[in-house]
Amino acid sequence: xxxxxxxxxxxxxxxxxxxxxxxxxxxxxxxxxMLLIRRFEERLLEEFSTGKLVGTTHAxxxxxxxxxxxxxxxxxxxxxxSNHRCHGHFLAYGGEPYxxxxxxxxxxxxxxxxxxxxxHIHWRNFYSNGVQGGIVPVAAGMALAxxxxxxxxxxxxxxxxxxxxxxxxxxxxxxxxLWKLPLLVVVENNRYAQTTPIxxxxxxxxxxxxxxxxxxxxxxxxxxxxEVRRAAAESVARVREGAGPAGLILHTYRxxxxxxxxxxxxxxxxxxxxxxxxxxxxxxxxxxxxRERAESNVRAQIDDAFARADADPFPGL
Amino acid sequence: MPTVLEHLNSALHHAMATDPRVYVLGEDLLDxxxxxxxxxxxxxxxxxxxxxxxxISEAAIVGAANGMALRGLRPVAEIMFGDFVTLxxxxxxxxxxxxxxxxxxxxxxxxxxxxxxxxxxxYGPTHSQSLEKLFLGVPGLRVVAPNTLDDPGALLEAAIAxxxxxxxxxxxxxxxxxxxxxxxxxxxxxxxxxxPGTYPAAxxxxxxxxxxxxxxxxxxxxxxxxRKTALDLLYEREIFAEIVLxxxxxxxxxxxxxxxxxxxHRLLTVEEGSRTLGWGAELAARAAETGIPGxxxxxxxxxxLPIANSKALEDAILPTQAAVTQAALEVLAP
Numbered sequence: 001x002x003x004x005x006x007x008x009x010x011x012x013x014x015x016x017x018x019x020x021x022x023x024x025x026x027x028x029x030x031x032x033x034m035l036l037i038r039r040f041e042e043r044l045l046e047e048f049s050t051g052k053l054v055g056t057t058h059a060x061x062x063x064x065x066x067x068x069x070x071x072x073x074x075x076x077x078x079x080x081x082s083n084h085r086c087h088g089h090f091l092a093y094g095g096e097p098y099x100x101x102x103x104x105x106x107x108x109x110x111x112x113x114x115x116x117x118x119x120h121i122h123w124r125n126f127y128s129n130g131v132q133g134g135i136v137p138v139a140a141g142m143a144l145a146x147x148x149x150x151x152x153x154x155x156x157x158x159x160x161x162x163x164x165x166x167x168x169x170x171x172x173x174x175x176x177x178l179w180k181l182p183l184l185v186v187v188e189n190n191r192y193a194q195t196t197p198i199x200x201x202x203x204x205x206x207x208x209x210x211x212x213x214x215x216x217x218x219x220x221x222x223x224x225x226x227e228v229r230r231a232a233a234e235s236v237a238r239v240r241e242g243a244g245p246a247g248l249i250l251h252t253y254r255x256x257x258x259x260x261x262x263x264x265x266x267x268x269x270x271x272x273x274x275x276x277x278x279x280x281x282x283x284x285x286x287x288x289x290x291r292e293r294a295e296s297n298v299r300a301q302i303d304d305a306f307a308r309a310d311a312d313p314f315p316g317l
Numbered sequence: 318m319p320t321v322l323e324h325l326n327s328a329l330h331h332a333m334a335t336d337p338r339v340y341v342l343g344e345d346l347l348d349x350x351x352x353x354x355x356x357x358x359x360x361x362x363x364x365x366x367x368x369x370x371x372x373i374s375e376a377a378i379v380g381a382a383n384g385m386a387l388r389g390l391r392p393v394a395e396i397m398f399g400d401f402v403t404l405x406x407x408x409x410x411x412x413x414x415x416x417x418x419x420x421x422x423x424x425x426x427x428x429x430x431x432x433x434x435x436x437x438x439x440y441g442p443t444h445s446q447s448l449e450k451l452f453l454g455v456p457g458l459r460v461v462a463p464n465t466l467d468d469p470g471a472l473l474e475a476a477i478a479x480x481x482x483x484x485x486x487x488x489x490x491x492x493x494x495x496x497x498x499x500x501x502x503x504x505x506x507x508x509x510x511x512x513p514g515t516y517p518a519a520x521x522x523x524x525x526x527x528x529x530x531x532x533x534x535x536x537x538x539x540x541x542x543x544r545k546t547a548l549d550l551l552y553e554r555e556i557f558a559e560i561v562l563x564x565x566x567x568x569x570x571x572x573x574x575x576x577x578x579x580x581x582h583r584l585l586t587v588e589e590g591s592r593t594l595g596w597g598a599e600l601a602a603r604a605a606e607t608g609i610p611g612x613x614x615x616x617x618x619x620x621x622l623p624i625a626n627s628k629a630l631e632d633a634i635l636p637t638q639a640a641v642t643q644a645a646l647e648v649l650a651p
Contacts, residue, residue, distance in 0.1 A: 079388065111421075112419060112420050112421040112423070113421040115418060115419055115420075115421050116419050116420065116421075120415075120419050120420075121420075122419075122420035122421075122423055122424065127387070127420075129411070129412060129415075131407060131411045131412070133407075134376070134380060134407050134408060134411060134412055135412075136380070137376060137377040137378075137379075137380020137381050137383070137384065137408070138380050138381070138383045138384040138387070138408075138412055139384060140377065140380070140381050140384060141380060141381030141382055141383055141384025141385040141386075141387075141388070141392070142384035142385070142387060142388045143384070144381060144384070144385055144390075145384065145385045145387075145388035145389055145390045146388060148340070148385075148390060149388075149389055149390075155384075167376070168376045168377060168380060168407070171372070171374035171376055171377035171380075172377050172380065172381075174372055174374065174377070175371065175372070175374065175377050175381060178372070179369070
């Protein structure tokens with residue numbers, strides 16, 4: 001399904017990234033990052049059945065190419081505001097799986113000492129909150145602050161197709177455009193707001209929403225991390241130039257339920273989407289030995305993260 | 318004496334002049350208009366880069382101010398009428414007030430949201446309310462209201478210097494009032510004790526009494542009503558009242574109230590918001606929990622109705638001077 005009519009493909013790849021995340025941009029690193037997110041989320045869903053996790057989680061499984069492709073385009077000091085489905089973003093930001101696992105287990109060593117849990121984390125310049133829409137004006141204000149303080153940083157805010165129903169989003173796009181704020185709004189359209197398909201939740205087009213505010217937006221229908229990375233680099237460069245905000249619309253799909261057990265989608269549809277699994281799309285660029293190396297490295301990292309987190313103490317007030 | 322409005326305006330000028338992190342944002346702030354109630358007059362001329370006039374977008378105004386506060390600025394957002402704070406509730410409750418605690422004390426949110434509340438100007442149901450009670454008891458959010466006793470400008474500057482979010486509630490009728498002078502005019506017959514604190518409470522006792530019979534708790538504009546009732550009781554019935562005047566409404570720090578009640582055992586609360594689950598209800602509940610013997614309580618507040626446009630109806634809905642005095646006599650009755 002294609003939502004809009006604009007596209008940023010083909011995009012030029014002539015932008016020198018020049019940031020520390022160069023290390024994440026080779027084929028192996030991109031694969032390893034997507035695999036880390038995938039296996040971390042799978043492990044989380046498993047751990048719920050062992051009773052080590054309580055509450056809920058929103059798995060990023062299926063959307064890994066977005067996070068893995070976007071973060072290499074950012075400067076390490078850039079500011080990120082993520083949402084309820086934030087684990088993939090956090091790991092791609094460079095966050096430690098161990099601190100995230102500890103937070104999800106409610107441990108004192110967690111990112112925010114067990115106070116936030118899955119949807120409410122903060123580390124360095126990474127923030128997330130679990131209320132739809134409200135994070136967007138906050139991100140716009142952050143962008144205003146970075147611009148005012150002349151830090152050269154940009155702010156990236158992640159929303160989904162479901163958030164397109166929130167009015168605060170449109171107030172924020174208006175402000176960001178009026179004030180030429182260094183804000184990149186990433187819409188990850190996974191086609192469902194919890195259980196509500198986009199056909200029942202979003203009228204018009206997603207690019208049209210940006211166009212209405214005079215904000216340039218790039219739209220991509222892909223699960224190829226290299227395509228996401230190219231588009232993200234271009235979008236980030238545009239925002240960093242100082243001309244104002246930009247949008248990056250990524251049509252994607254989540255393979256898992258919205259949270260844990262709330263999936264009413266047609267299994268055939270999910271199976272079709274799995275044929276475009278971002279890991280499968282990227283895997284042929286690595287030989288089998290490197291893929292296996294990524295798998296064993298990621299497994300060791302996650303085993304270590306969960307084992308350490310499991311042994312940590314619970315917090316007190 | 319300068320008016321409350323002039324004090325607030327001077328404080329904003331002073332804060333912006335002395336701290337380049339201070340930004341002011343809101344609707345219609347630019348000179349020559351200078352804001353709907355003129356509290357921000359002159360700021361956009363003096364500090365054009367740091368005064369941001371906004372579209373009519375209360376959620377985004379407070380949301381953006383939130384983000385600014387998280388990233389090193391000290392924003393002061395103006396919501397043109399306090400009635401519109403409902404549009405900012407998500408930002409105040411689920412974002413500003415939570416960030417510091419939710420992120421395990423790793424961030425600060427030095428945000429001020431200023432807004433005029435209150436009726437008696439015939440603005441009708443959606444421009445006359447005192448909605449601050451909806452934000453009392455929200456963990457992480459401070460609610461502060463100036464009055465005519467203590468410099469409202471100093472209070473506002475304290476809020477701007479505060480590392481945590483503050484909802485700063487200005488009653489419209491106070492804007493044109495001059496600050497009172499202790500020992501003079503309307504305060505001539507009161508002994509005033511100012512209590513320590515960033516947002517200090519004060520205790521005013523009708524002069525010459527060591528056995529006060531009634532405690533009147535109030536804040537903001539209702540200090541005007543409480544004062545007149547206290548003087549009426551003094552002059553006409555020789556009843557000595559103590560007024561406990563709060564600047565910080567929430568979190569509730571009520572020691573001065575409890576201290577007064579140990580002497581009077583009679584509590585009258587006065588507020589302009591609607592009565593049910595209001596500020597006075599919390600004061601009464603907490604006072605009751607202290608176990609002060611023989612405690613009697615009356616609450617004066619608006620009726621649980623929207624505020625009508627017609628002056629005749631508005632006067633019937635909002636607390637009047639007569640209603641405050643009547644309630645005082647009721648709670649004093651044996």
